[in-house]
Amino acid sequence: MNKEYERPTEVFKPNTLNVEPTSSAPTLSTSGRLITYNDQLKDSLDNGYHFTELLDQLITTDDAATLFNAAKMLSTYQLDTAYLTFPQQYSQSDFYLIFINRLLALHDRERVILQSSDRYGELYHEFPGINSAGYFIFNLENSVQGGAYYTEKTTGEALFYLSFEKHTLRFNSRALTQLLLVDYHDKIEKNALKGFETYLLDIGNYLKEDYGFDIDFTLLDPSNNAVYQLADANFSSSVIDQLFVEAANGGRMLELSESGAPILKLDNDIVVQLLQDNGDESLGWTLKVYDQQHEVAWFDVLLRYEFLRSWYLKNLSALEVQSDVLYFN
């Protein structure tokens, strides 16, 4: 709970009204004022009561639509009014966290732990296996577009943007790369990172299934149809030369496909393919990852194969998978 709410309840006295009543004061009689005041109180109490109903729903409902509606309402809910303030409150961003847990719980996939911090008076997410390195909260986007960024608190890396209003989820490839493939690389078990990735994918998949969200998974997208757009698609072939050499050092051969595109065959029939010129030369290079089960994303490959990870990180200015520029830059 935020500290700012820990001040004592303000008491409004009729004669020291610090807010203008809705109708112009001079025309009101005293009883009119009292009635107006009382109506405002009733509205404020109703408003508070409605809040508790929504919170009930958020915490206990088993219905996906009800859950979503409650989270959406609460994420922008103004609990305080000029007549009534609540000293103990969760912040709007906390409802995003609760929603994530409840959504995953509805699908029996709740793996992230919702913790509350006494010190900062806020809720946060802890993920088993990586909790030694960091924890997660939502940061509200205060501009008109609304929504919130799921952010690792200590590094400030914003992993995804979520908007209930716009039914939109956008992953941030740069932050995911920096946090999971660089910062955590030497201190966190690969299995834990893989588990965390699955958790992020779950969020996206359930938002899509249950609420028809529009999702950009960026480098987490496991579909074979995913075409990863790269930062500088017109990079020089020396970037691929490097891959060729590093792959050889990693015991793999960068081959040519029948169409002449460079492909890298990895274990379990996973194939990484670099494609140029999708009918339009200006598109430059793109990247695809194939596997029979549609389960493997570029991220997985980077996580598993050290030579690919080092190649990707070394050439990030050319190879970085692009995120939605509307939310990340």
Next chain:
Amino acid sequence: MVNVNTLSDEERLEATQELSKAVANKIRYLQTLATAIDNKDDRLIYQLIDSDHYSEQIIQAKHGSADTENENLVNDTTAKLSQYLSANLLAYLAETYPFFYFEQVDLGRFQFYFGNWWDRRLFGELDVIKVHFDFNSTEYEKLRRAFELEGQNKRLNSDKIAMLSNQADQLQALIDSQGQRDEEKEKIRLQLKKVAQEKVMPWETSKLKEAKQQLVNQLSDLSEQDEKSQEAYRLIKDNENKVLELSKEDTLVGYEKQSVIAKFGTFDAFEARCESLYRDYMADLIATSGRVNTNE
């Protein structure tokens, strides 16, 4: 004036018969060739179009049954013949040299790449009529050299890469020692100042001058190094690019070597097989009855 009536009837008849025989001989040659093509008897075609080479290679007899004049008849058909003969030959080569990837460049003309990996090298052209690889001499030489270096446990560019890495280390050291140089320069400047203020006896002036000159020289040496270190970043980058090029070539040639070893064991065996390719192929044509079935 030519006297047309100088030939006797007998002589004329003889000449006509000669001509007729010569033409018949050519017809027979072409007829045999046509039949061989109809029968898809590639071996016979090879024998007919270059009997000299055939007998030299197969019968091991020089000029056994050379028929060059008749062979000249199909000189202008070489591209078509080559195109026809390539079908069986390429099928044979795909088995024998699985690492060569052929690409048609014109009617009856094929070039080939070594391998199907990134930036594979264009390795030469195939002479279908001669059943012979015209290797690109530069690329072939690199492969040969790589095998040669194997004994020394080196790759083609090991030495060059080592040299460049060494250079890069020196350049890095030059960059890293900037602080140290700055300190030294400061020290020398102080010394120079001191020398300038020193009062000495007249007979000592030359000695002083010498000392001063030495300090100036040291200072300019250091400045020179500073300039070099300014350049160093760019040079290191250039260096990296060169090393990448060389490493790529080593990787390419490494794959080529592996391919040769996997199929032939040694480079000598590979060369020997290329040398005897014509013979081996004719033998294969005989053994497989001309690979008739593949030439549909």
